[in-house]
Amino acid sequence: MSVMEQRYHAVMEVLESLVPVAEVAERYGVSRQSVHAWLRRYAEGGLPGLADRSHRPRSHPAQVDAVVAALICQLRRDHPRWGPRRLLHELGVRGVVPLPSRSTVYRVLVREHLVAGRGRRRPRSSYTPWQRPAPMQLWQLDITGKVWLADGTELKLVTGIDDHSRFVVIAGVVRRATGRAVCAAFAAALQEYGCPEQVLTDNGKQFTGKFNRPRPAEVLFDRMCRKNGIEHLLTAFRHPTTTGKIERWHQTLQRECLDGHGPCPDLQAAQAMIDVFRLEYNTARPHQALDMATPAVRFSPVPAPQRALLPVWLPSGLSAVPAVVGPGVSVEVGLGPAGTVCDGPGRGQGRSDVGRSTLTPPAGRRGEPGWGPALAVEVDRVVPECGNLAVRPQQFWFGPALAGRAVRLWISTTTVHVMLDGQRVKTLPSRFNELQLARLLDAGARPAGPPPGPPSVAMLAAGAAVELERTVTAVGIVALGGHTLQVGSALAGQRVTLRLEEHLIHVVLDGLLWRTLPSPLEPEARGRLRGARLAGPAPTVAQDPPRVQRRVSCRGGIQVCRQRVHVGLPHAGTIVTVEVDQRRFRILDEHDTIIKTVPRTNTQEVTRHKAYGHTGRSA
Incomplete structure (x- = not known):
């Protein structure tokens, strides 16, 4: 019998058989008080009253108030990224007294299905914090991306954070993360806050030339650190956790700023967006690692009197540098806003005239007067x-x-x-x-004389055909003048020549015409394309490569032109199509999707086209 049935029989013995309660209690192995309780519950609720009941108390003096629990849930719904620590901080800001514990806030979230419950973690007290004891002792620097323009261009972001206070000292948007652009953002931070004692970066070529081949070299960033007395620390290879603070800021930036903001119209708008988030992060957003204080509370730059005694050394080349020149020729290149490069007078925006210089190097044979490092x-x-x-x-x-x-x-x-x-x-x-x-x-x-220049814009835009080289991306796309052209995934990773005529674009590979597309460019825009030159002879039309069929063996291999090709075990037993090119074999499945591309190692002719038995020599 079940427990409920045993209770019912005990009650019936007392009520109907008039057996004494003490005897019934002894027979069922319970106390007399339990039997009296069963009698009372049966009288109040009948047979259902004998079912098991919860021992949970109806109320508790330390239970969280329903109004506070509702406020916790509302804050979580309004801000899905806030965790128990941040929610507890916000309750204190709103004057909730008494404050619940962090674990209570967590249990409220789990009970209302606002977060998923998980196992207990190590307590924060068991971790050894790795940070400098005072600000301006160490900066962490890095480069990230995922800042997009409306035309599909990805911008780069040069970032820097103070190790002690988590204060973001650098957040500069640049078009390309070159060494000069990184140094320009670093120089602006040095002028604003002063020089830290150390900087910590990864081993990127923008930061160090220690691992350059064939011999190490001192890059501009290393030189700036050396001249300003800053010790440059490098992370170990494949160990990004060393710069964990700046990487964590990248994650916060992505979640709280970039994910909720669409593409920007231009670089200036992107920089303004980053500046707004940086100001909020430094001055208004509480930081859990700082006991819910803001980074600006713990950060203090180098005092102005100390900076006046030892001014920051900056290379004059950051304002203007000479471009690649030949003997007797000099061209000035300026650094525009946010690290953009503008070459020649009148190009770019925000050109700086500070530190502009020219260079006219001598040239001559070795041993003759005038021979020097500018030899060409x-x-x-x-x-x-x-x-x-x-x-x-x-x-x-x-x-x-x-x-x-x-x-x-x-x-x-x-x-x-x-x-x-x-x-x-x-x-x-x-x-x-x-x-x-x-x-x-x-x-x-x-x-050599002066360096050769590109063809004039007037000549290229006069109606003549223009050629230029581009590399096809992994998805078969090339970028041309702000437009994207789909040239085909079969050319992925290869360097192709684009021949631009009046309204057409010819895709040429190794002198053979592969595809012709309509041109999205205006005729006068062709002369402004990077690497454009006057076109040579018209390309030869490429012939369709012959196709053969092969059945994949049980080991995943086939043989074409006496060359063994491993297709893969998942395709064992299936019939595949092979395009036999002069340089490669393209293996396609039944849907004409490329499975694999294999370089061709011989010049044997195709003697069998079918997957079975036919061995007659093809014409």
Whole structure:
């Protein structure tokens, strides 16, 4: 019998059989008080009154008030990212007395299904905090992205935070996170707050040249730290938790600012958005790691008298630097707002005239008067059959389509200009030093004149065809003049040539025409494209590569043109289609989706097109 049935039988023995309560209690192994309680509950509620009841008290003097619990739930619904600590702080701000405990707030949230319950964590007291005892002792610096413009451009954000106070000292939006842009944001923070004792960064090339190859070098950021007496600390490789405070601020910025804000129209609007959030974070938003104080309460910059005694050293090149020049030629490049670069007079916005300088380096052969580090030489070379031209320490990729063509290289210690048919086709960073340039002179190279410039805008916009190179993204897209062109995922990761005619764009790979698209650009806009040059001969129309079928073996492999190709075990037993190109095999499934692309290692002809038995030689 169940417990409820036993209670019922005990009650019936007392009421109907008139058995004494003491005897009934002894028989059922309970106290006399229990039997009397059963009799009372049966008289009040009948048979249901004998069911088990909860021992929970009807009230408790320490129970949280219903009004306070409703306020906790309302604050959580209005601010879904607030946790128990922040909610407890907000209750104190609103004058709730007495304040409940943090665990009580958590239990209210779990009971109302506003948070998911989880296991008990280690107490915060068991963690050893890692922070400096005073502000301005250590700054953590980093670079992040995910700041978008309306045209799809991703901006970069140079950030810095004080280790002791969590005060954000740097939050500069730049178009490209170059070393100069990072140093410009760092210099603005040094001028505003003074120099910290140490800075902590990762091993990015914007911050350090310690790991440069073939030899280490001192980058501009390292030089600024050395000149200002700042010790530069680096994190271990693949250990981002070392800069955990700045990484945590990136997460807060993403959740509380960027996720709730759409793309910005321009860079200035993005900077204004970041500045508003930075001001709120530093002065108004309570920080849990600071016992709900704001970072501005714990932060204090270097006093003005101390900064006057030891002013901040800034390189004059941050205001204006000379561009890549040749003998007797100088071009000024200024640094615009938020680290944007503007070259030449009248270009860009907010051009700074402070520290503007020119450079006119001498040139000559080694051992002659005037020979110096600004030496530039010109060499003529012929592209080999493989398309990869090597000139001493540097290699230049042209592709097999340009094999046998004569090219001219304008080489200095900073830049290499590549010219084809008298036109500049690309500009690359130089890996040559002064000694290697002198050896080129001794080997027959000639001293170079001014660096070659791009074709004039008027010439490119006059109606002539224009060519330029772009790299296809992983999803088959190239960017051109603020527009995105879908050229096909089959070209993902490859360098293609775009030939722009009046209303058409031809996609060319290795001299063969792959696709023709309508041009979204106005004719006069073609001359302003980066890397544009006058077009050469029209490309040859690419022939469709032959297709063959193969059945994948039980081990996931096939054989095409006497070359074994591993497709993968998930495709075992299926029939796949193989496009046989001159350089690669493309394996496609039954829906013509590319499964795999494999380089071709031989020149054997296709002798079998079907997946079964047919071995007759194809024409």
